[in-house]
Amino acid sequence: MAYWYESSIDRQLREATERGEFDNLPGLGKPLSDHGREYDDDWWVKEWLEREGATAGVIPPTLALRREVEDLAERVDRLRTESEVRGYVAEMNERLRKARLGMMDGPPTVLPPRDVDAEVAGWRERRGQDKP
Secondary structure (H helix, E strand, O other): OOOOOOOHHHHHHHHHHHHOOOOOOOOOOOOOOOOOOOOOOOHHHHHHHHHHOOOOOOOOHHHHHHHHHHOHHHHHOOOOOHHHHHHHHHHHHHHHHHHHOOOOOOOOOOOOOOOHHHHHHHHHHHHOOOOO
């Protein structure tokens, strides 16, 4: 003789399904996003980062600095004056110096300082200016 047992959680899920509370949920009828992938202990962190688009403050400062150097032209192009460009590049060079000396958290970096005059010249050229 078989006995049927329904836990309170199973009962709540069944009743919610019968009321239609799970109808029209996002992703209904679609496979789970991680189906077939190997289990990852940090799945929830990675999912949160992807969902929230969170990167600032999450990666070590030396890696953030590397990314900033890669995007330098794009960043200085948002600045309005030569003085702002010079100040920004000088400040970045100071952070690069600290990173090379191991005074910043994260993997070591050996990025050289940026040439302030070259960055200003590039900024002018992209703006279509020859002189300040």
